[in-house]
Amino acid sequence: MTEEVFNRLVSVYVGMRAELLRFLHARLGNEAAADDVFQELFLKLRFAQLPEHVQNPRSFIYRTAFNLSNAHARSARRRVARDSQWSETTTQKVGGEAIADVAGAEDRLAAKEHLRVVLQAIEALPPKCKEVFINCRIEGRSHREVTERLGISAKTVEKHMTTALKHLALTLADVSRDWG
Amino acid sequence: MTRHAAEKSDPARLEGAAAWHARLHDGHAPDWAAFTAWLEEDPCNRLAFDAVDMAAAEATEAWEQRGSAPEARLPVGFARRAAFAASVLAAAGLALAVILPPLLRAPAEVLRVATTVGEQRDVTLADGSVLHVNTATSLTATLDGDSRGVRLDKGEVLLEVARDPKRPFHVMAGDREVTVVGTTFNVVRDAGAVNVSVAEGIVQVQSGAAAVRLQPGDRYRGREGSPAYALTKSDPAAVTAWREGQLIFEEASLADVVSTMNRYFERQITPAPEVRNLRFSGVLKMDDQVLMLRRLEAFLPVAVRESGNELHLERSTSK
Structure with a gap:
């Protein structure tokens, strides 16, 4: 990705701040998670392998935010499931x-x-x-x-x-x- | 929450969530504002969407495992094979009870796992063992009636091995073989080095004919091609720290710190020769790569220099 494409994406991203946070909040149901994913989105735009040309930066950013928030929701759910399983297992181990x-x-x-x-x-x-x-x-x-x-x-x-x-x-x- | 529990799987609501998922997955110019409004309409919509997204992800994972795990299709294949065996044996007039048991052995389950840079994934094997697969790792897990094993091609894996004294669990990492019955331990294979650290239980590491037994807190460091190894003690709790997003170092050389960090980020850091042997002890929170380097700057006489996509660590002039 050229520096120029990145700069253009970032200026669009900054301009979309309010609506992206609103979208992430609605999707994740909590503000802290929305903030986290909003930050993560920036790192993604900065470091991920991005296409040379982004036709429509707005929809590109929304799609990236959509994918990140889905992954975030899934991993939160899995963590909860695993933690409860783990505590059950360790409790049982005490028994021998x-x-x-x-x-x-x-x-x-x-x-x-x-x-x-x-x-x-x-x-x-x-x-x-x-x-x-x-x-x-x-x-x-x-x-x-x-x-x-x-x-x-x-x-x-x-x-x-x-x-x-x-x-x-x-x-x-x-x-x-x-x-x- | 009880209302959510009842309504998240309400068919009409799920249908709406499924329609949004299908449209957004690949639609042209999807209406993100309308989707946001739909989510905001009722918190149950978000939960239904979570259920749909989770089901889609689980289906994809299960289907991929099925491709490499013949066991998943056991009922059909097994029935066919057993029926075939029975007909052959009946024709031969042999006693089924004597011959059949070896044929009943479950076929091997083979699972390949690869993570990209920065990705971490948990995989539960059919025996209940859990592999926490760290960044930039590739491995193959094999389970059958007699043995359980993982071949670590590269990267890092934290294993919580389900106890099964009849089926020891082997991890092959280059020319090192790690054997356990049931325990939690971490194996790293990176750039010719094999490191094993134990959180719980007893682990045996074998290199050629020489074997060494590790206790909780033991940290084994060897290099491929030589049976020599170094053994140090550390906090058993530190073994699982990467799962909480922390890198813990005790008297580590900066070269080791950098090579560990380099497994997590695409952008590779190069330490200058004069700083490679600086020692670092401490906990690095894994977040932004540049921020992590800034924290190192606070502890060590080093400075970060960015040139293009490269990051260099050099001796700082100010300290």
Whole structure:
């Protein structure tokens, strides 16, 4: 990235401060996290490998903020889940090896079971919907590529993605470790 | 929060969240102001969006693991294989009970993990062991009925090994092999050096025929290609410090401090020869690279010089 592109991005970023903080606050539900991600966003713009030309700095910055805030929310959720698991495990270890072994076996089972449930949820999608989901989300193809590949309209891609995401969220919300 | 708990998985709300996620993932000129307004409308919208985003991420991870882990598809493959084995054996008139057990052994689960510079990731293996994978690391984990193992190609991993005396856990890092039954320990393989530090339990490090047993707080430092090693004591709590965003150094050379920092950032720092052997003890909070260097400047007679994309550490003239 040229210094010129960076400078342009930063001036846009500074000008967007109020709306970005508002967006991050709405997305993360707390001001401290919004501030953190706002800072992180700057570091990202400064140090990440960015494209040579950024056509639309505003939407580029919003997209980066969107990705960072999603990752932030996920890792916060996982930390909470892990901390509660960890304290359960250590409490049990006090009781002696036999009990710790049981906890280990339960963890092992839980990890395996979780993977199985997630894969089953994907397999349970209607065929076309599953194909769109795998193409877009897992293989990272753009919606435009997928419309050409599968010969369907952009609206249909979006519709299948919505169905897939809703189904996965509904299935996993009940069983996920992260939702306890 | 109880209202949230009930409504975050309300199907209509999830549908709305899923539609936003699908649109924003890749839409042309998405309407960010409208999305912000939707989030602000009701806190449950944010929780529903979290649920959708989490499900999308979990599905992606599970699908990737499935690619390298045949175990995930065990039910189908296993049933087919067992049925095939049974038909062959029945045809041969052999007693199934005697022959079948070896065939029932679970196939190996193989998992490749790679992190980019600055990325940290936690991976839970099927046995319940957790790998905390640090920045710029690549490794392969293999689990089967008899053994558990990780091959560390490069980088750093903190392992919380689930106790299983029947299946020891091996970590191969270059020409060093670390063996444990169940414990928490850290392994770094970087630029020809292999360092092992133990937070809990007993760990054995083997290099060729020579083996050494490490206790909690022991820190083992070796170089690939030579069986020689150095053993020092440190605080067992320091072993897991990187997970809290801290780098802890005790009497470390500045060259070691810099090579540790260089694993976390794209921009590489070069220390001048005359400062490489300066000693540093202390805790460095990992945040912004330049800020971290400024803090080093406060402790040591060094100065940072930026030239283009490069960062140099030189002896300061003022001190």
